[in-house]
Amino acid sequence: MLLLRQGFSRSGWRRSIAVRQFRQDPTTGRWVIIAPGRAHRPRRFGSSEERAEAEPCPFCSGNEALTPPEIWAARAAESAADGPGWRVRVVPNKYPALTEAEPAAGLTDNLYPSQAALGAHEVIIESPAHDVSLGTLSEDQFSRVVLSYRQRLRELSRDARWRYALLYKNQGDGAGATLEHVHSQLVAMPAVPQAPRQELERAKAYFQATGECIYCVLIERETGRPERVIFQDEHFLALCPFAARFAYETWLVPKNHLPAFADSPEGTVQAFARSLKEILKRIDAVLGDPPFNFFIHSMPIADGADKYYHWQLRILPQLARAAGFEWGSGAHINSVAPEEAARVLRDGLR
Amino acid sequence: MLLLRQGFSRSGWRRSIAVRQFRQDPTTGRWVIIAPGRAHRPRRFGSSEERAEAEPCPFCSGNEALTPPEIWAARAAESAADGPGWRVRVVPNKYPALTEAEPAAGLTDNLYPSQAALGAHEVIIESPAHDVSLGTLSEDQFSRVVLSYRQRLRELSRDARWRYALLYKNQGDGAGATLEHVHSQLVAMPAVPQAPRQELERAKAYFQATGECIYCVLIERETGRPERVIFQDEHFLALCPFAARFAYETWLVPKNHLPAFADSPEGTVQAFARSLKEILKRIDAVLGDPPFNFFIHSMPIADGADKYYHWQLRILPQLARAAGFEWGSGAHINSVAPEEAARVLRDGLR
Numbered sequence: 161m162l163l164l165r166q167g168f169s170r171s172g173w174r175r176s177i178a179v180r181q182f183r184q185d186p187t188t189g190r191w192v193i194i195a196p197g198r199a200h201r202p203r204r205f206g207s208s209e210e211r212a213e214a215e216p217c218p219f220c221s222g223n224e225a226l227t228p229p230e231i232w233a234a235r236a237a238e239s240a241a242d243g244p245g246w247r248v249r250v251v252p253n254k255y256p257a258l259t260e261a262e263p264a265a266g267l268t269d270n271l272y273p274s275q276a277a278l279g280a281h282e283v284i285i286e287s288p289a290h291d292v293s294l295g296t297l298s299e300d301q302f303s304r305v306v307l308s309y310r311q312r313l314r315e316l317s318r319d320a321r322w323r324y325a326l327l328y329k330n331q332g333d334g335a336g337a338t339l340e341h342v343h344s345q346l347v348a349m350p351a352v353p354q355a356p357r358q359e360l361e362r363a364k365a366y367f368q369a370t371g372e373c374i375y376c377v378l379i380e381r382e383t384g385r386p387e388r389v390i391f392q393d394e395h396f397l398a399l400c401p402f403a404a405r406f407a408y409e410t411w412l413v414p415k416n417h418l419p420a421f422a423d424s425p426e427g428t429v430q431a432f433a434r435s436l437k438e439i440l441k442r443i444d445a446v447l448g449d450p451p452f453n454f455f456i457h458s459m460p461i462a463d464g465a466d467k468y469y470h471w472q473l474r475i476l477p478q479l480a481r482a483a484g485f486e487w488g489s490g491a492h493i494n495s496v497a498p499e500e501a502a503r504v505l506r507d508g509l510r
Numbered sequence: 511m512l513l514l515r516q517g518f519s520r521s522g523w524r525r526s527i528a529v530r531q532f533r534q535d536p537t538t539g540r541w542v543i544i545a546p547g548r549a550h551r552p553r554r555f556g557s558s559e560e561r562a563e564a565e566p567c568p569f570c571s572g573n574e575a576l577t578p579p580e581i582w583a584a585r586a587a588e589s590a591a592d593g594p595g596w597r598v599r600v601v602p603n604k605y606p607a608l609t610e611a612e613p614a615a616g617l618t619d620n621l622y623p624s625q626a627a628l629g630a631h632e633v634i635i636e637s638p639a640h641d642v643s644l645g646t647l648s649e650d651q652f653s654r655v656v657l658s659y660r661q662r663l664r665e666l667s668r669d670a671r672w673r674y675a676l677l678y679k680n681q682g683d684g685a686g687a688t689l690e691h692v693h694s695q696l697v698a699m700p701a702v703p704q705a706p707r708q709e710l711e712r713a714k715a716y717f718q719a720t721g722e723c724i725y726c727v728l729i730e731r732e733t734g735r736p737e738r739v740i741f742q743d744e745h746f747l748a749l750c751p752f753a754a755r756f757a758y759e760t761w762l763v764p765k766n767h768l769p770a771f772a773d774s775p776e777g778t779v780q781a782f783a784r785s786l787k788e789i790l791k792r793i794d795a796v797l798g799d800p801p802f803n804f805f806i807h808s809m810p811i812a813d814g815a816d817k818y819y820h821w822q823l824r825i826l827p828q829l830a831r832a833a834g835f836e837w838g839s840g841a842h843i844n845s846v847a848p849e850e851a852a853r854v855l856r857d858g859l860r
Contacts, residue, residue: 185753186716186724187709192753193843196850257835257843271731272752328834336833347835355840359537366536374536381621402622403535403542455838476837483686484678485607485697487826488805490705493543493607500546 180258180277190354193277195257218254219341221288227251231282232311234304247301248308249285250346256281258347280316280348284308284327290341293331293449295440297342299433305344306433309456312346313422317461322348324356324460327421332451335478352460359457360469367468375470376417388498390439390505395431398439400498400505407480407496408447408505410439412473419459421471436473442505443477451478530608530627540704543627545607568604569691571638577601581632582662584654597651598658599635606631608697630666630698634658634677640691643681643799645790647692649783655694656783659806662696663772667811672698674706674810677771682801685828702810709807710819717818725820726767738848740789740855745781748789750848750855757830757846758797758855760789762823769809771821786823792855793827801828 180195218226224242232250239245258279286294286305297305309327316325329344330337352360366374382388382399390398390410397413412435418424424432443452458471486492530545568576574592582600589595608629636644636655647655659677666675679694680687702710716724732738732749740748740760747763762785768774774782793802808821836842 183753185751185755186728187712187751188705189708189712190753190755191841192755193841194753194847195843195845196847271727326835326838328838330833334831336831336836345834347839349839353839353841355538355838358539358840362537362539377621378536401535401537403533403540403544405535405540405542453834453837455834457838474838476834478831481684481686481828482832483680484695484803484805484826485676486686487803488676488678488705488807488824489697489699489703490708491541491543491703493545495545497544497546 180256181274182277184273186271193257195277217290217339217341219283219285219339219343220290221246224249227283228254232308232315234308244288246288248304249288250308250312251283251285253281253283253345258349278321278350280319280322280346282312282346284312284344284346286342286344292342293440293444294329294342295437295444297437299437302437303430303433306429306436307426309344309346310422310424310429313458316346316348317422319348321350322461324349324352325458326353326356326455328453328455330451330453332449332478334451335453337451348461356457356460360460363469373417373468373470375413375472379413379415388502390442390502391435393431393435395428396435398435398505400502402498404494404498404501405492406476406478407494408443408450408477408501409494409498410443410475410477410501410505412436412439412475414471417467418471419463419466419469421456421458424471432473439475439505442508443475446504446508447477447479452476453478531624532627534623536621543607545627567640567689567691569633569635569689569693570640571596574599577633578604582658582665584658594638596638598654599638600658600662601633601635603631603633603695608699628671628700630669630672630696632662632696634662634694634696636692636694642692643790643794644679644692645787645794647787649787652787653780653783656779656786657776659694659696660772660774660779663808666696666698667772669698671700672811674699674702675772675808676703676706676805678803678805680801680803682799682828684801685803687801698811706807706810710810713819723767723818723820725763725822729763729765738852740792740852741785743781743785745778746785748785748855750852752848754844754848754851755842756826756828757844758793758800758827758851759844759848760793760825760827760851760855762786762789762825764821767817768821769813769816769819771806771808774821782823789825789855792858793825796854796858797827797829802826803828 180193182191183194184191216223221244228251230242230249230251233246234248235246258277258281260278260280287297287301313325313327316322325346325348327344327346363374379397383392383397388400388402392398395415397415399411401409401411414428418428443450452475454473454475456471456473459466459469530543532541533544534541566573566576571594578601580592580599580601583596584598585596608627608631610628610630637647637651663675663677666672675696675698677694677696713724729747733742733747738750738752740750745765747765749761751759751761764778793800802825804823804825806821806823809816809819
């Protein structure tokens with residue numbers, strides 16, 4: 161098989177992986193990541209009894225030896241790397257979609273462009289305890305988690321190989337998580353991927369046409385006619401967007417114009433932590449701990465000073481599945497009007 | 511509530527629906543369909559004992575009164591519309607994403623474009639029996655089903671209001687189906703949606719640059735270096751595409767250049783039925799009856815004579831969920847290389 165090679169050993173980690181590639185589909189122009197090694201990921205969900213019988217959770221305190229060596233941690237001064245004593249711990253993804261070590265596998269081919277799937281893929285373990293969700297963390301711990309997002313995004317932004325870094329979370333089996341222990345992920349890539357690129361292009365075009373940031377205009381519009389506002393304070397606006405793809409889709413947007421999350425001052429990040437905790441608490445309460453994804457869209461690396469873009473977090477509850485219509489048309493059907501979703505999340509009642 | 515209006519009565523069907531809209535997101539340019547009425551869809555899966563206790567299945571023979579009146583059916587000569595005696599039956603979707611009756615709800619708004627969600631949404635009930643899947647239908651019944659696809663696509667293509675018709679199937683709860691009785695769906699829309707539009711634009715650009723249909727070129731390439739071929743005959747090629755977004759994604763492509771499915775001659779449609787049955791049988795056998803979606807991409811309505819596009823069916827097994835990375839980046843991670851998927855489906859062994 162062209163694409164398979166033998167398992168290799170690095171830092172004591174032996175695993176059978178295959179060469180990963182970025183590949184472009186000639187009929188759609190879409191890029192995908194072919195990452196055969198990820199098929200071997202363990203799936204671990206269930207009650208604590210089921211867990212006790214199964215393999216130990218690699219993200220629990222005391223099991224640090226089950227992950228690759230840590231990259232960064234918020235830990236007690238007297239504790240040692242890769243031992244207990246941490247509050248937030250960042251490790252390489254053991255089944256990465258992209259790696260720094262990938263050999264150049266791309267061949268020049270006019271019909272089928274491909275290239276080595278270079279990148280970084282990290283896991284941010286958001287608590288040493290297993291049975292917590294992000295919404296139930298203490299305020300202190302929540303701040304620590306969000307400051308660790310900024311810390312890792314800043315660090316990866318210094319690496320000249322990366323052009324975009326995406327921080328995202330999969331909460332619950334129904335949102336694609338493979339481990340239930342609370343964690344988010346961070347992927348750094350050599351190019352800006354399609355979804356943020358599309359937003360950046362539209363924001364740039366809007367700025368060129370009007371001299372204004374489209375997100376600033378949106379914020380003004382939504383706060384002035386608050387049918388889609390869930391809550392707001394001095395720093396952040398939580399709203400259901402006009403053309404939400406998902407039922408109860410929610411955005412969290414800083415009110416001040418800020419292109420890059422990584423450049424946000426500590427006060428903004430603290431305010432963000434408070435708003436994010438509040439919206440997750442409401443989503444859990446109103447929708448009954450639904451599976452959800454969230455991600456931060458921010459300026460590409462090294463473009464932080466530009467004026468036209470505005471970072472934001474988008475939360476996508478996964479109450480229905482994308483199906484044949486969505487995959488076949490590219491358009492989503494949302495069966496809850498954003499105005500109704502905002503009312504429900506605003507009042508805390510369904 | 512701006513978006514809600516009272517239930518209404520039509521053809522004996524009383525239901526509480528809300529105004530549907532197409533809405534465009536100003537930050538991404540994506541269109542969505544806001545269809546509040548669909549939140550009331552029943553979900554019906556389970557063993558036959560569970561079903562007997564639950565509501566009767568509206569798609570079973572004998573329960574015709576539980577659906578809106580039929581649009582079309584392949585039925586015995588002596589049988590009457592909306593009674594038993596049919597083999598394939600087409601009815602309006604009771605919880606449509608788009609309808610012909612939608613009042614114009616769109617307001618001109620520079621920031622938030624929207625328009626009335628006009629369209630047609632039909633259900634093709636593919637067998638009078640409940641406990642069958644498409645792959646297990648007899649060859650005769652399979653042909654009948656596929657000919658009914660052509661029949662409905664032809665009929666909708668005559669309606670000057672529609673510009674695109676998407677035929678798709680959701681098989682299994684994990685692929686977004688809400689009823690387990692075997693059926694496919696058909697949505698006709700006043701515009702070409704994003705996913706096929708992207709393909710049409712690329713195919714047109716390729717044709718303008720080279721004078722060739724990109725699908726014809728792909729077919730030649732794949733049959734000449736058959737690492738991604740599952741099987742082929744004189745009429746059809748079944749392959750795993752080079753940049754598959756989903757594990758075991760499979761395309762079925764007619765070998766002769768044919769822009770529109772609805773214009774395919776009966777012999778081609780019969781050959782298509784044989785190949786589709788064969789690939790579904792293999793997918794079920796090798797992957798254990800996985801949930802999957804499929805859809806047909808074809809020329810937009812009234813563009814059938816153009817030379818640059820080539821219809822095809824795309825099957826997307828749903829073995830993993832799209833998660834935060836996919837929604838946040840727009841790029842998919844596929845953990846099974848298409849060459850490996852093709853080998854498995856070719857040999858019938860995993």
